[in-house]
Amino acid sequence: MKKLILWLLMVVLFVAVLLGGTVGAIYYMTxxxxxxxxxxxxxxxxxxxxxxEWDVPVLGGVVYKNxxxxxxxxVQQLGDLGSERPELVLPDWVSQADLTLTAxxxxxxxxxxxxxxxxxxxxxxxxxxxxxxxxxLSTDKPAKPIGWYLYQxxxxxxxxxxxxxxxxxxxxxDAVAILLTGVLGDGTPQxxxxxxxxxxxxxxxxxxxxxxxxxxxxxxxxxHITCGDTAVDVELTVxxxxxxxxxxxxxxxxxxxxxxxxxxxxxxxxxxxAENKLWxxxxxxxxxxxxxxxxxxxxxxxxxxxGQATGLTYDAPEGSDVVSPQAGVVDYAGTLQLTGxxxxxxxxxxxxxxxxxxxxxxxxRGQTVQAGELVGKAAADHDLIYEIRIANKSVDPAxxxxxxxxxxxxxxxxx
Numbered sequence: 001m002k003k004l005i006l007w008l009l010m011v012v013l014f015v016a017v018l019l020g021g022t023v024g025a026i027y028y029m030t031x032x033x034x035x036x037x038x039x040x041x042x043x044x045x046x047x048x049x050x051x052x053e054w055d056v057p058v059l060g061g062v063v064y065k066n067x068x069x070x071x072x073x074x075v076q077q078l079g080d081l082g083s084e085r086p087e088l089v090l091p092d093w094v095s096q097a098d099l100t101l102t103a104x105x106x107x108x109x110x111x112x113x114x115x116x117x118x119x120x121x122x123x124x125x126x127x128x129x130x131x132x133x134x135x136x137l138s139t140d141k142p143a144k145p146i147g148w149y150l151y152q153x154x155x156x157x158x159x160x161x162x163x164x165x166x167x168x169x170x171x172x173x174d175a176v177a178i179l180l181t182g183v184l185g186d187g188t189p190q191x192x193x194x195x196x197x198x199x200x201x202x203x204x205x206x207x208x209x210x211x212x213x214x215x216x217x218x219x220x221x222x223x224h225i226t227c228g229d230t231a232v233d234v235e236l237t238v239x240x241x242x243x244x245x246x247x248x249x250x251x252x253x254x255x256x257x258x259x260x261x262x263x264x265x266x267x268x269x270x271x272x273x274a275e276n277k278l279w280x281x282x283x284x285x286x287x288x289x290x291x292x293x294x295x296x297x298x299x300x301x302x303x304x305x306x307g308q309a310t311g312l313t314y315d316a317p318e319g320s321d322v323v324s325p326q327a328g329v330v331d332y333a334g335t336l337q338l339t340g341x342x343x344x345x346x347x348x349x350x351x352x353x354x355x356x357x358x359x360x361x362x363x364x365r366g367q368t369v370q371a372g373e374l375v376g377k378a379a380a381d382h383d384l385i386y387e388i389r390i391a392n393k394s395v396d397p398a399x400x401x402x403x404x405x406x407x408x409x410x411x412x413x414x415x
Contacts, residue, residue: 035052035056035145035147036054036091036145037091038149039089039091040088040089040090040091040132040134040151041087041088042078042089042130042132042153042155043078043081043084043086043087043155044086044087045078047076047151047153048076049069049149049150049151050071050072050076050150051069051071051149052067052068052069052149052150053066053067053148054066054147055067055145057142057144067147074152075152075154077154078153078155079155080155081155081156081157082157083159083162083182084181084205085181085204086155086157087204090134094134094135095136096113096135096137097133097135098112098113098114098132098135099114099131100130100131100132101128101130102128102131114132118204122157122184123184123186125158125159126156127154127156128154128155130151130155131151132151133151134148159182159183161180161183161227161230161231162182163178163179163180163223163232164179165178165179165236166179166406166409168235168236169236169237170220170237170406171238171240171241172214172216172217172239172241172296173214173215173296173395173396173399174213174396174405174406175210175211175213175390175400175406175407176210176213176236176406177208177210177407177409178198178209178210178211179203179207179208180200180206180208180227180232181205181206181207182206183206183227183230184228184229185227185228185229185230188200188207188227189209189226190225192223192225192226193221193223193224195211195213195220195221195223195236195238196212196213196391196392196393197350197390199273199275199349200349201276203410203413204413207227208277208409208410208413210351211390211406212389212391212393212395213393214310214393214394215241215243215308218240219237219238220237220238221235221236222236223236243296243297244294244296245300246293246297246300248301254338258337258338259338262336262337262339265336266332266342267392269332269344269352270389272346273346273349273350273391274328275348276348277347277349278329278346278348279326279328279347279348279351280326280327280411281403281408282403282408283325283326283353283388283397283401283405284323284325284372284401285314285325286314286322286325286386287314287321287322287378287384287386288316288321289314289316289317289320289378289384290314291313291314291398292314293309293312293313294312294398295309295312295394295395295398296309296396297309311356311385311386311387311388311397312397314378314383316378317378318378318380319359319377321377321378322358322376322378322384323371323375324345324353324370324371324372324373324374324375325353325371325397325400326345326347326371327369328345328352328368328369329346329367330344330345330364330367330368330375331344332344333364333375334361334365335361339357340359340382341357341361341376341382342354342355342361343355343363343376345369345375350390350391351388351389351407352389353386353388354387354388354389355376355384356382356383356386356387357378357379358375358382359377359378359379360377361375361376362374362376362377363376
């Protein structure tokens with residue numbers, strides 16, 4: 001029995017020595033290279049840490065090896081980053097990121113989670129200082145390093161206002177995107193132009209707005225944009241589109257009551273819109289039917305001009321599906337004497353879809369819809385008409401459906 005106990009003790013001692021040697025070897029081989037990679041960049045420049053502390057797991061999160069470099073007052077000089085808004089890119093491993101930006105006048109311009117920097121607006125030109133702490137606080141298995149890096153940097157920005165148009169020469173029926181960058185301050189830009197209403201929404205590095213160029217717009221004009229103390233002008237040229245004509249039968253004039261009902265229900269919608277852009281990508285045709293009348297087509301009655309198409313008219317079979325052309329919020333849903341079943345969808349930034357001539361409406365005002373979602377059924381006694389308007393200006397829906405409209409311009413710029 002004594003020999004057995006002695007043998008067991010020797011085995012336990014051997015295993016302990018073996019495990020201890022293994023742990024010791026792993027501990028010895030663990031070095032700074034096992035700390036998380038430093039891949040943070042600002043304005044395209046890699047940031048260099050000025051201090052860190054990391055506990056690197058050696059054995060399943062039970063044993064850790066500590067690495068510590070005391071913080072210094074060193075400030076990395078990033079230089080002049082120009083007039084483009086510097087982008088902050090963080091590594092994937094970050095659990096928590098604390099950022100402080102000090103403005104040229106010595107005041108704290110921003111302090112908080114680094115994610116909030118995406119919404120930060122520069123209000124001064126000149127030299128800023130940056131203090132950034134990146135932490136990994138993971139308790140996941142297998143164990144990961146726990147600790148932080150500290151970065152301190154100095155940089156200069158010199159913003160200059162710049163306006164970029166999706167097109168400087170736009171044809172009648174198109175939508176023009178207006179991108180404003182290099183402005184100081186966080187106020188929403190305002191635009192003055194005889195061409196129409198422009199509503200701006202924030203995007204990465206600036207602001208984006210949209211202008212509708214209807215079939216009867218001529219010549220072009222100046223767009224005067226102000227944002228805080230910033231003012232900039234840009235010229236837009238409008239070219240004529242050769243629209244086809246179609247012989248039409250004279251229709252019975254609408255009653256005064258029907259016209260008044262339409263004006264009261266629809267015209268106020270031109271003045272309101274969600275602030276943010278709700279659509280993404282190309283628009284969807286609201287009907288599987290063929291297009292019977294294109295946008296801008298001139299109607300002739302007895303050889304005389306009798307109006308012009310402000311949208312697409314679909315040859316939609318009675319009872320066929322009518323779907324939302326894009327994501328948005330239903331702004332109107334009901335039946336009007338003049339247009340039958342009517343659905344208006346707000347896509348934000350002043351852009352709205354108007355669907356007229358439905359036999360059945362299956363959505364309600366305030367309802368959120370996605371592109372391709374059912375909003376009603378086609379009627380037998382009304383043409384299905386689809387308009388896109390930016391404020392009160394109609395544009396050609398076919399361009400948005402093809403993804404060739406200014407509404408799809410620079411959609412990689414996130415809001």
